[in-house]
Amino acid sequence: MVYQAKSAWALVAAIAAVTQSQTGLAADAAFGPSNPFYETSILPFQAPPFDRIKDEDYRPAVEAGMAQELKQIEAIAANVAAPTFANTFIPMEQSGALLARALNSFRAVSGANTNPVLQATDAALAPELAAHQDAIYLNDKLFARVASIYKRRHTLKLDPESLRLVEVTYANFVHAGANLSASGKAQLKKFNAEESTLSNTFQTRLLAATKDGAYQTTDKDKLAGLTPARLAAAAEAARGRKALGYVVPLQNTTQQPVLAEIQDRATREVIFQNSWTRAEHGDANDTRDTIARIAQIRAQRAALLGFPNHAAWTLSDQMAKTPETALQFMSALAPLATGKAMREAADIQAAIDADHGGFKLAAWDWERYAEQVRKEKYDLDESAVRPYFELGNVLENGVFYAAHQLYGITFKELKDIPVYQPDVRVFEVFDVDGRPLALFYCDYFKRDNKNGGAWMSNLVDQSTLLGTLPVIYNVANFPQPAPGEPALISFSDVITMFHEFGHALHGIFADTRYRSLSGTATPRDFVEFPSQFNEHWALYPEVFAHYARHYQTGAPMPAELVEKIKKAANSGEGYSLTEVLAAAELDMQWHVLSADAPLQNPDEFEKQALRKTHLDLAAIPPRYRSSYFMHIWANGYSAGYYAYIWTQMLADDAFEWFDTHGGLTRANGDRFRRMVLSRGNTQDLEKLYVDWRGKSPSVDAMIKYRDLQ
Numbered sequence: 167m168v169y170q171a172k173s174a175w176a177l178v179a180a181i182a183a184v185t186q187s188q189t190g191l192a193a194d195a196a197f198g199p200s201n202p203f204y205e206t207s208i209l210p211f212q213a214p215p216f217d218r219i220k221d222e223d224y225r226p227a228v229e230a231g232m233a234q235e236l237k238q239i240e241a242i243a244a245n246v247a248a249p250t251f252a253n254t255f256i257p258m259e260q261s262g263a264l265l266a267r268a269l270n271s272f273r274a275v276s277g278a279n280t281n282p283v284l285q286a287t288d289a290a291l292a293p294e295l296a297a298h299q300d301a302i303y304l305n306d307k308l309f310a311r312v313a314s315i316y317k318r319r320h321t322l323k324l325d326p327e328s329l330r331l332v333e334v335t336y337a338n339f340v341h342a343g344a345n346l347s348a349s350g351k352a353q354l355k356k357f358n359a360e361e362s363t364l365s366n367t368f369q370t371r372l373l374a375a376t377k378d379g380a381y382q383t384t385d386k387d388k389l390a391g392l393t394p395a396r397l398a399a400a401a402e403a404a405r406g407r408k409a410l411g412y413v414v415p416l417q418n419t420t421q422q423p424v425l426a427e428i429q430d431r432a433t434r435e436v437i438f439q440n441s442w443t444r445a446e447h448g449d450a451n452d453t454r455d456t457i458a459r460i461a462q463i464r465a466q467r468a469a470l471l472g473f474p475n476h477a478a479w480t481l482s483d484q485m486a487k488t489p490e491t492a493l494q495f496m497s498a499l500a501p502l503a504t505g506k507a508m509r510e511a512a513d514i515q516a517a518i519d520a521d522h523g524g525f526k527l528a529a530w531d532w533e534r535y536a537e538q539v540r541k542e543k544y545d546l547d548e549s550a551v552r553p554y555f556e557l558g559n560v561l562e563n564g565v566f567y568a569a570h571q572l573y574g575i576t577f578k579e580l581k582d583i584p585v586y587q588p589d590v591r592v593f594e595v596f597d598v599d600g601r602p603l604a605l606f607y608c609d610y611f612k613r614d615n616k617n618g619g620a621w622m623s624n625l626v627d628q629s630t631l632l633g634t635l636p637v638i639y640n641v642a643n644f645p646q647p648a649p650g651e652p653a654l655i656s657f658s659d660v661i662t663m664f665h666e667f668g669h670a671l672h673g674i675f676a677d678t679r680y681r682s683l684s685g686t687a688t689p690r691d692f693v694e695f696p697s698q699f700n701e702h703w704a705l706y707p708e709v710f711a712h713y714a715r716h717y718q719t720g721a722p723m724p725a726e727l728v729e730k731i732k733k734a735a736n737s738g739e740g741y742s743l744t745e746v747l748a749a750a751e752l753d754m755q756w757h758v759l760s761a762d763a764p765l766q767n768p769d770e771f772e773k774q775a776l777r778k779t780h781l782d783l784a785a786i787p788p789r790y791r792s793s794y795f796m797h798i799w800a801n802g803y804s805a806g807y808y809a810y811i812w813t814q815m816l817a818d819d820a821f822e823w824f825d826t827h828g829g830l831t832r833a834n835g836d837r838f839r840r841m842v843l844s845r846g847n848t849q850d851l852e853k854l855y856v857d858w859r860g861k862s863p864s865v866d867a868m869i870k871y872r873d874l875q
């Protein structure tokens with residue numbers, strides 16, 4: 167995952183957050199020289215002075231930063247001189263320095279090391295930041311200057327990056343509705359407000375529905391098969407809810423992890439049905455009317471903005487550009503994914519039959535028997551693997567090593583850069599010629615005050631115009647070892663490290679003039695490409711052999727264990743690809759509805775959408791059903807869920823190029839860095855990719871590496 171501070175996605179998310187977080191806290195702290203954000207940091211790379219920053223410093227700094235940026239923007243808009251690139255775009259890029267440095271640091275600590283003060287600050291700032299974005303994007307005078315330059319852009323002899331800045335900025339304004347008449351803007355605001363309210367309703371209802379969907383029983387036998395830890399958690403959950411016996415809460419996905427363990431088939435079916443119908447009980451928590459109306463509003467808003475449907479509006483600034491491209495991609499992949507899933511289903515049915523199950527595989531059986539097949543086929547024992555993956559060793563001899571072999575960069579740990587939490591490590595990254603390139607922070611261990619998952623972002627954005635080098639961080643949630651014990655991680659954690667460092671490299675190599683186009687400031691259907699690409703090196707023989715060594719003896723991992731890891735890595739690929747594709751198709755089908763389409767019946771719509779796309783497999787339901795698909799109704803991912811698989815395609819296609827051009831070599835790495843990783847969003851991304859790859863991306867490599875044929 168990646169946080170994109172300056173993208174349109176962040177804008178959408180910020181606007182969506184408005185209604186969730188009205189707190190009424192007053193901003194009374196004054197902002198002055200005693201605030202550590204007042205001046206540009208004097209630390210190397212302008213690193214944030216975390217040793218001097220107090221929780222109370224963020225809010226006044228961010229608010230003063232918004233006020234400063236607004237003043238700067240108003241000055242640009244009010245300029246009496248005719249609009250030029252130099253008197254409009256350059257000062258726009260230079261504006262908001264205080265806001266950027268305060269907000270980047272704030273986002274880092276509020277995501278990875280939060281507390282009540284930071285949470286209250288977050289709640290207070292969210293609506294202010296959304297209003298701030300609106301004030302810029304709906305400033306008519308500013309847009310008139312941007313549009314005037316945009317119309318003349320080909321006569322201005324701009325360099326390619328400046329031309330791209332004009333085009334991207336103009337598109338962002340248009341995307342936000344700047345081109346509309348006053349009445350159009352008023353209508354847009356109405357749509358946005360209604361969508362935001364409905365999204366909020368959806369979220370509230372879904373939260374309650376998910377809570378109510380928990381499975382409760384006093385009969386321990388019904389839960390036979392659960393590990394002692396999970397059973398204890400279920401007893402604890404029951405106590406927490408003042409319920410009798412055991413409670414198994416629902417997770418947000420259709421499939422529930424406990425289904426892999428529970429032996430009683432009837433219990434499995436009940437839990438599955440609880441999940442599948444959680445928001446469809448016709449009660450106060452039913453979300454179906456809400457989502458049907460959200461889809462309709464989005465279609466109407468798209469029409470207002472001049473697009474045939476919401477997906478066309480959303481994809482207009484993405485790499486895929488049109489819903490048709492994304493739909494074609496998905497329909498090419500669907501038969502391959504379902505074909506592999508059907509082969510997995512046959513293996514699973516065989517396991518059921520061998521067990522004398524006497525039933526036909528259903529969705530609630532899949533996880534349990536897939537686990538059995540996995541054990542029989544691959545026999546991979548996690549505890550035998552972990553001693554070969556000591557965190558610090560994986561970082562320096564795996565993740566850094568692969569980057570060194572490919573790009574020639576080197577790393578040196580710095581102990582004197584202030585951090586926001588003692589577990590955080592900081593490395594200086596040096597270029598091939600020894601020049602300082604970036605700072606890299608890593609914060610890998612799980613804490614109670616850290617968001618779940620793993621992500622990357624910037625503390626300082628790279629820009630040659632601003633004279634800033636990138637300061638990057640990776641955050642994850644690996645188990646904290648007992649004091650004095652080594653941190654031994656799983657292979658999937660190893661993959662996470664390579665993934666997040668792939669994002670980090672996209673930031674570290676950023677070499678652009680404009681901050682708005684720098685590093686990971688790319689569309690959603692591109693940004694997960696460098697990260698998923700970098701995952702490929704984790705199992706690359708030369709890299710793997712370099713880091714997968716026993717933490718006590720230094721011995722390499724036995725060949726048979728390596729083989730098992732490789733085989734297990736692809737197991738269940740058919741199922742997981744199919745369930746994600748089905749969800750992505752639902753997302754896209756909902757969002758290609760036109761403005762004049764009638765209000766849909768969600769169950770009927772969903773059934774037809776899955777049938778039409780050949781993804782209506784009873785044993786493999788979509789990863790999220792329409793009625794509980796949080797990503798698309800509340801989290802800013804609408805018409806964007808396909809990006810997960812699209813970027814997998816790019817990653818595999820790109821790795822195939824390396825694979826057929828000598829693999830892990832400096833020549834290959836340098837070329838990729840020069841043509842892709844350093845370029846941010848400075849070029850049309852489809853063109854950028856094709857220029858580097860020599861052809862358009864295709865699913866062929868995906869078929870090969872994921873064993874889909």
Ligand SMILES: [Zn+2]
Nearest residue numbers: 167168694697
């Ligand atoms: Zn990612």
